[in-house]
Amino acid sequence: MICLPRKSEKVYFDGFLPPWKRAIRISRLESYLRQLTTFRSLHPSGIGCRETASEPGFPNAEELFASCKPLPNNWQGLPASPFLVPAILDALCTSQFADVVEVVPAEADSFCADAVCKLGGIVLTGDSDLLAHDLGKDGGVVFFNQFGLRTLVDSGCHVVAAPISRPFAIAKQLNVSSISRLAFELKIDSTITLPEATRRARQSPEDTVLYENFLAEYTKYGSSAKVPASLLDTLILGLEFMDPRISEMVLQFHEPGEEVLRVYLPFLIDDPSRISAWDASSDLRCFAYSLLSLGSTIGHKSVFIHEYGRRGNRIVYHEVKMISPEMCTQYAKTMLDRLMAIRAILYDMPEFVQWRVFSISMVMCWYADNGRTPPLDECLLMVLGGAYVNTIKWEIIQLSAQSQAVMYSLRLIQKIMRYLVHHTSTTLDIQLMEVWKVLQKLPSLDRAIPSRLELLKEHGYGLELDKMLDLVKEAVGLVISPPYDQIRDGELVHGVDPEWQLPKRRRTSKRKLNSPASKKPSVNPTNQIDNIYSVLANT
Numbered sequence: 001m002i003c004l005p006r007k008s009e010k011v012y013f014d015g016f017l018p019p020w021k022r023a024i025r026i027s028r029l030e031s032y033l034r035q036l037t038t039f040r041s042l043h044p045s046g047i048g049c050r051e052t053a054s055e056p057g058f059p060n061a062e063e064l065f066a067s068c069k070p071l072p073n074n075w076q077g078l079p080a081s082p083f084l085v086p087a088i089l090d091a092l093c094t095s096q097f098a099d100v101v102e103v104v105p106a107e108a109d110s111f112c113a114d115a116v117c118k119l120g121g122i123v124l125t126g127d128s129d130l131l132a133h134d135l136g137k138d139g140g141v142v143f144f145n146q147f148g149l150r151t152l153v154d155s156g157c158h159v160v161a162a163p164i165s166r167p168f169a170i171a172k173q174l175n176v177s178s179i180s181r182l183a184f185e186l187k188i189d190s191t192i193t194l195p196e197a198t199r200r201a202r203q204s205p206e207d208t209v210l211y212e213n214f215l216a217e218y219t220k221y222g223s224s225a226k227v228p229a230s231l232l233d234t235l236i237l238g239l240e241f242m243d244p245r246i247s248e249m250v251l252q253f254h255e256p257g258e259e260v261l262r263v264y265l266p267f268l269i270d271d272p273s274r275i276s277a278w279d280a281s282s283d284l285r286c287f288a289y290s291l292l293s294l295g296s297t298i299g300h301k302s303v304f305i306h307e308y309g310r311r312g313n314r315i316v317y318h319e320v321k322m323i324s325p326e327m328c329t330q331y332a333k334t335m336l337d338r339l340m341a342i343r344a345i346l347y348d349m350p351e352f353v354q355w356r357v358f359s360i361s362m363v364m365c366w367y368a369d370n371g372r373t374p375p376l377d378e379c380l381l382m383v384l385g386g387a388y389v390n391t392i393k394w395e396i397i398q399l400s401a402q403s404q405a406v407m408y409s410l411r412l413i414q415k416i417m418r419y420l421v422h423h424t425s426t427t428l429d430i431q432l433m434e435v436w437k438v439l440q441k442l443p444s445l446d447r448a449i450p451s452r453l454e455l456l457k458e459h460g461y462g463l464e465l466d467k468m469l470d471l472v473k474e475a476v477g478l479v480i481s482p483p484y485d486q487i488r489d490g491e492l493v494h495g496v497d498p499e500w501q502l503p504k505r506r507r508t509s510k511r512k513l514n515s516p517a518s519k520k521p522s523v524n525p526t527n528q529i530d531n532i533y534s535v536l537a538n539t
Helices: 019-042 084-093 108-119 128-132 167-174 179-188 194-201 208-216 229-238 244-253 277-294 325-345 351-369 377-385 394-423 430-439 452-461 465-480 532-537
Strands: 011-014 101-104 122-125 140-143 148-151 158-162 261-264 304-311 314-321 485-488 491-494
Touching (some): 011 108, 019 314, 084 101, 167 179, 244 394, 261 277, 277 304, 277 351, 325 430
C-alpha cells in the first residue's frame, strides 16, 4: 500500500498515438455512438434534471472515492465528457504541478515507465499496460480506481491509500522472465486461462519475430511520432500546454512520408438523430488546419485532412481541403469582423459572455448558410442563460453541443497560433496576428462550457435573458447581413440563403426562463458536480 501525498516528479500526457491504434480509436468512437444512440432511445424527450438548480458542491473524501460516479442517476449511460482531458491539462498547467506537466510525442505510458526506471517510485495510471513495461526492480503501478480512504490503526487518522503492483516481484512470484512475456501469451491467445498463459510464458516464445515486435510497443520510442531527430527537441517544447489531439496534429505535419493527415474529433454529446454538432464549426477547423500547414517544415504533404467523427449513425472520416495562405488572411479578416461586431454590441459584458454569444452567432450563421430552420427562442435562451426546467430537450442539447464545438475549434486555432508564434520561424501577416491577439483572451474551458447553474447565476452581470436574446439576434443580423466568407472545398464563397430568416420573436414565460431571482437555489444534498470543468479549475 502507498499513502499519499508523495512528491510528483512528472505528469505525462499522450501527445501521439501510433498508427496501429487507429482501429482501436475508431472502435472506441463507435462504442460512444452506440451509448449515445441507446441513451437517446431511452430518453426521447430529453435529459431529466432538477427544476430548481442546486448550489455547486465539491464532493467530500468519502464521495470522491466511492465506487459510484458523482453524476445524477438520469445521466448515467452517457459517453464520457468530451473535453475532460484538455480541462485536466488546463487545471494542472495553472497549478503547483505546472512545472512537471509534459505532453510527449508518443504514448505517455512509455515515458512514465522510463522515468520510474531511472528515478524509482510508482506510476499512477488507469492503464493496465503499464504492468508490461520495464519499471526496474523496485518500480510499481497504482491504478486510479483502487484509491480509497483508509484508517490508520495507531492514530485513527484517515489517509488516501492504494495497493501497489510491482511487476518485477509479480514476475518472480510466477516464475516467468517478465510480465511482458506473460502479456504476450495472453495477447496472441485471449482464450487461454492465466495458469496456461503462465506455463507458456516459462518457455521460449514460438514466434520470436512476433514477440520482438510486441516488445517494441513497450519501449520509449516504439510508440513515438517518426519526426526528424533535428526537430524533436523543438517540437517537444512546442507541445507545451497543447491538448493531446492538437499535439498529434502538429506532429503529423512534421512526419516525412505521411500522405494522409488524420484528426480524431472528441465525441460530442449531441442529438444522434441530427447532423453532427461539429459541422457548424467546420470552417473554423479548416482555417486551423490550414494555419498549421504554414509552420510545416516539409511543406504541403497533402492538401486534405481526414477528420474522423460521427456522420449520421456511423463513425467515418470527412475529407477537409485546406485553403491557401492568402485565403487564410481573408478568412481571418471575416472572423475578426464578426467578433468586433458582437463586441460593439456587448461592450459592457464580461469577455467570456461575449465569446459565448460569438459561438452562438457562428452556429446561427451555419443554419443560415445551409438553409436550415434555426433554433427556437427557447433553445437559445437555455444555452445562453439556463432555465428552470425539469427536462433538457434534445434540441437544446444539440445547440449546446454546437456551441461547444465552436469554442473548442477556437481553442484549436489559439493553440496552433501559439505554436506558430513561439516555436517556429513562421511569419504571420497583420490580419493573422490580430486574430492571435484576440484569441489570447479566449476563456478557459470552465468558462467556455458552463453548467446550467453557472448560467443562471451569471444573470447578475446586468442583462435579462430577453434582452440578451435580442442582442444575440442583432449580433447575428450584423454578421450575416453583408455577404460573408465561408470555406467550401478549399475556396472562399460569399453570401447566405436569401430565403433564410432569423426566428420570429416569441415571448417566453418569465417565470421559467428569466432571472433566477424569483427562486432561491436549493442546497445540494448529494454534492453532485454541476460542472466538472470548473471543479478542476478551482481545485
